Amino acid sequence: MKQYNPDIHHRHSIRLQGYDYSQEGLYFITMCVQNRKCIFGEINNGEMILNDNGKIIEKTWLDLPNHNPHIELNIFCIMPNHIHAVIEITAHVGAGSKPAQNIPFPNHSLSEIVRQFKTFSSRHINQLSCKQGHPVWQRNYYEHIIRNEISYNNIYWYIMNNPQKWEDDKLYWK
Known part of the structure; x- marks a missing residue:
């Protein structure tokens, strides 16, 4: 495994310094x-058509x-x-008024939730394609605190109009 070397690797956090990403918010x-x-499907007439990988992504997200x-999922x-x-x-709530079996769920930060999603979805996509440990996701993610x-x-x-504007999207890739 490669070791982090600050003289070679110049990774900087893109997160807001000092902000608690486990606090309530959008x-x-x-x-x-x-x-x-492009492994999740294709855009056809402005509509996203999910393939099997895309369906895994949707199921894992939901x-x-x-x-x-x-957490609550929005659009x-x-x-x-x-x-x-x-x-x-x-705000943390358990099953009903108390956590199930008095075992509290931890309030995970945004980065932990994203890590879970990427790990679970990668595992399922790799199982589908019979590739173990193959990277599905790019390192890191973009986030914006909605204020x-x-x-x-x-x-x-x-987000709603993204499929209709696919060819103008900066992430468009053939």
Whole structure:
């Protein structure tokens, strides 16, 4: 395994310094496929047609609240080589008024939720293609803290219209 060497590797965090990404709020995230390969399906007449990999992505995304009861999924869009989504981290609540069997679920941060999603979806896609440990996702992800209704509405419409604007998308890749 390669060791991190600050003289060679110049990785800088793109996260907001000092911000607690486990606190309540709305977050817009974009996750890209390794090398921008189009492995989730294709755009046909402005509509995303999911292939088997894309269906795995959708199922894995929708399953996240079962592992993280403190989140709510908002709008999301799977594109051929990336996914856009809005996720809400809410106040921790258990099953009913108490956590099941008095075992509390941890309130995971946004980065842990993204890690779970990437790990679970990669594992299932690799099983489908009989490739073990093959990277599906590009390292890291883009995030934006949604601070007001105007920002939310702009992001909502961007996600909704993304398939119709695929060829103009900066992540468009044939």
